[in-house]
Amino acid sequence: MPQSEMEAFIQLQNEVIESKGHLEVASQCFMIEQMSRCPKAMSSQ
Numbered sequence: 001m002p003q004s005e006m007e008a009f010i011q012l013q014n015e016v017i018e019s020k021g022h023l024e025v026a027s028q029c030f031m032i033e034q035m036s037r038c039p040k041a042m043s044s045q
Helices: 003-020 023-036 039-043
Strands: none
Touching: 003 023
């Protein structure tokens, strides 16, 4: 992942944490983001 993209994603996570008030939402968003980056790996299972 490019550095700038990582920074933008971290910023987005921080905003989610602030708006929701806990880490669970951010971790779920992170998992969804990772799965969306690997459609071939997901579909091959």
